[in-house]
Amino acid sequence: MRVCFPITMSFSQSLVRIIVLVHIHIFEAAVELAPKRSKYPLLDLSYHNNLIRGLPSAEKRGRPDILHRCLLILQDSILNHLGKLKVSFSTYSDPGTSYVVDPSMRPPRSYTRFMGLMAELLRTGEIKSSLIRSISTKDLLDDDVHTSLLSKSGEKIGLKGFFSKITTRKPQRFLIGGFQKGSWERPLPHDDVLSLSDYTLSSSQVAGIVATLSALKLENQENLKQNEGR
Numbered sequence: 693m694r695v696c697f698p699i700t701m702s703f704s705q706s707l708v709r710i711i712v713l714v715h716i717h718i719f720e721a722a723v724e725l726a727p728k729r730s731k732y733p734l735l736d737l738s739y740h741n742n743l744i745r746g747l748p749s750a751e752k753r754g755r756p757d758i759l760h761r762c763l764l765i766l767q768d769s770i771l772n773h774l775g776k777l778k779v780s781f782s783t784y785s786d787p788g789t790s791y792v793v794d795p796s797m798r799p800p801r802s803y804t805r806f807m808g809l810m811a812e813l814l815r816t817g818e819i820k821s822s823l824i825r826s827i828s829t830k831d832l833l834d835d836d837v838h839t840s841l842l843s844k845s846g847e848k849i850g851l852k853g854f855f856s857k858i859t860t861r862k863p864q865r866f867l868i869g870g871f872q873k874g875s876w877e878r879p880l881p882h883d884d885v886l887s888l889s890d891y892t893l894s895s896s897q898v899a900g901i902v903a904t905l906s907a908l909k910l911e912n913q914e915n916l917k918q919n920e921g922r
């Protein structure tokens with residue numbers, strides 16, 4: 693029996709208790725520190741192409757922009773404004789460590805500043821504002837929350853099928869790969885594997901779909917309640 697997922701959880705910084713409905717975890721994000729001699733803080737295909745081509749699983753390395761876009765979309769989402777979203781991520785090179793993002797955290801709009809922030813996080817395990825905190829991936833994911841891994845090769849349910857699987861009754865977790873190509877490599881606890889489309893979508897597109905359809909489900913639920921109360 694897995695440990696229960698806390699329905700309410702507090703973030704030390706904001707001291708606000710929020711009701712988490714949807715937990716989105718970006719896994720195997722292609723974010724890692726660049727070699728010390730590099731003038732760029734993170735490994736990035738645009739600057740370290742030759743180096744990355746020689747690494748194992750090169751298709752999952754050197755794309756911090758993928759996580760950047762996901763965080764921008766998720767932190768700005770209606771679901772996050774409603775206080776119903778928990779966002780976390782882990783990286784390809786250190787899958788045992790995860791990072792939980794405070795709902796009030798505004799990712800830098802500039803990619804250069806985002807790289808600086810991520811480098812600080814990976815070097816020290818925290819950022820100055822403490823709005824991202826580290827936790828072991830096992831502690832973060834080892835519970836009894838229903839967890840769906842999103843992949844093109846999963847059960848083909850499409851957008852309608854996905855919408856019908858979202859529930860407002862209990863928390864749900866969605867795992868999205870934070871890399872450019874290939875499949876997941878490290879074991880991650882999940883209950884099903886779902887495909888939203890026959891197309892290979894970008895991680896940020898998938899993150900946006902999950903957050904938007906979850907907010908729409910909540911809105912539908914609220915409307916239903918109001919109509920029943922009339």
Ligand SMILES: C[S@@+](CC[C@H](N)C(=O)[O-])C[C@H]1O[C@@H](n2cnc3c(N)ncnc32)[C@H](O)[C@@H]1O
Pocket residue numbers: 841842843844845867868869870871872873874875886887888889890891892893894895898
């Ligand atoms: C660029 S894709 C990686 C491509 C990978 N070959 C795949 O089959 O999903 C990054 C992530 O987006 C998500 N994704 C991409 N296409 C998807 C789809 N059609 N349905 C559900 N998730 C998808 C998956 O979580 C994937 O790990």
